[in-house]
Amino acid sequence: MKTIRVIAVIIALIGIADAVYLTVHHYTAEAVPCSLTGGCEQVLTSEYAEIAGIPLAAFGAMAYFIAFSLALLSIYGNRTAWTIFGVQVVLMAIFTGWLIYVQAALIGAFCQFCLLSAATTFTLAILFFVSLGLRRVSQ
Amino acid sequence: MKEEQKSQSGTPLIIIGIVLAVVVIGGWYMYSTSKSAPRKPVANATPGTTPKTETIPPNAPPGATPPNMLGSPTAAVTVEEFADFQCPSCGATHPIMKQIQSMYGSRIKFIYRSFPLPMHDKSYDAAVAAEAAGMQGKFWDMHNQLFTNQKAWSADPNYREVWAGYAEKIGLDVEKWKNDMAGLPAKSRVDADLQRGRGLNINTTPTVFINDKQVPYPEVTIEGLKNIIDAELQNAQQNQAKPEAPASNAAANSAKAPANSK
Numbered sequence: 230m231k232t233i234r235v236i237a238v239i240i241a242l243i244g245i246a247d248a249v250y251l252t253v254h255h256y257t258a259e260a261v262p263c264s265l266t267g268g269c270e271q272v273l274t275s276e277y278a279e280i281a282g283i284p285l286a287a288f289g290a291m292a293y294f295i296a297f298s299l300a301l302l303s304i305y306g307n308r309t310a311w312t313i314f315g316v317q318v319v320l321m322a323i324f325t326g327w328l329i330y331v332q333a334a335l336i337g338a339f340c341q342f343c344l345l346s347a348a349t350t351f352t353l354a355i356l357f358f359v360s361l362g363l364r365r366v367s368q
Numbered sequence: 369m370k371e372e373q374k375s376q377s378g379t380p381l382i383i384i385g386i387v388l389a390v391v392v393i394g395g396w397y398m399y400s401t402s403k404s405a406p407r408k409p410v411a412n413a414t415p416g417t418t419p420k421t422e423t424i425p426p427n428a429p430p431g432a433t434p435p436n437m438l439g440s441p442t443a444a445v446t447v448e449e450f451a452d453f454q455c456p457s458c459g460a461t462h463p464i465m466k467q468i469q470s471m472y473g474s475r476i477k478f479i480y481r482s483f484p485l486p487m488h489d490k491s492y493d494a495a496v497a498a499e500a501a502g503m504q505g506k507f508w509d510m511h512n513q514l515f516t517n518q519k520a521w522s523a524d525p526n527y528r529e530v531w532a533g534y535a536e537k538i539g540l541d542v543e544k545w546k547n548d549m550a551g552l553p554a555k556s557r558v559d560a561d562l563q564r565g566r567g568l569n570i571n572t573t574p575t576v577f578i579n580d581k582q583v584p585y586p587e588v589t590i591e592g593l594k595n596i597i598d599a600e601l602q603n604a605q606q607n608q609a610k611p612e613a614p615a616s617n618a619a620a621n622s623a624k625a626p627a628n629s630k
Binding site for chain 1: 379566
């Protein structure tokens, strides 16, 4: 059980780093060539990249930070924190699903750092469900 | 037990605080370093896009023949750009290239190569659309339309209709253009360019070569390109003065154009 939460903490840290990188990128708007492996400007400069002038990546960084804090608190015995963590990561996963749809269908381009973020979010959600399953087994 | 819990309950908060501090400081550091190092010639490359200075080998796939070319076919300096019509950084490079073309005119040979990246869903079609326009002698007009209006069609599901509008605007026979887009010759020209790009191990667009030497992306600015072209022009002039040393880069480069083969 604890191992899962420790993994969740680490994954959330990766998510924070990724989202912070994307946020900084959004503001500095450094020109990056398009590459075979993705990571194209197109996604990051699209109209979907911000809400009310705030880059989505900043919301992402905040969300990952909260997820990180909750997972960490749960390691130290706070059970409610893990439940809130679960609700949060499920919501994040739903939102991420929509973002993948936006990249695939509306923009027609993928961004590697956004896909990394999707992977971390889905991993966090999976970890939560695995922990629920383990709890049921142990009971 | 109670005391132990109490002492532990502080630990996560401390860790959270440390992580928050690291995130804020790290983010600020990333922000300030990238701000202080804007795109400049001879600046360091963006992390992850380390440009290797590559040279086009003489046995590289030739690409579409004849290439889409501006300037003089016999110019001593060849600028060859591999780009993707849907790639925003290629769109950003387009005005730079236009400026370079107007600055140097017939003193350079400018070649555009299509290198549509697979992650852009419309860029292959766009390259074919430009080639199809080229069959009516209007490659560059379509090229300009596609780059300057990139944002307008990139996210439009009816992009072909949008392009048809450009075709009409630049005075194409739209029906013929549509037929040519569906036909094999336009596609095979795009494929030939793609093959050349792959043969040169290109993995990002835009990739620019000047006299067969790859220009690192941070130097793809008006100033950066101007420096290289001026140096190459000067080189060519010196080599002309010394006829016993004709094997300059320019000579090697022109060998790939069929009209200039030795």
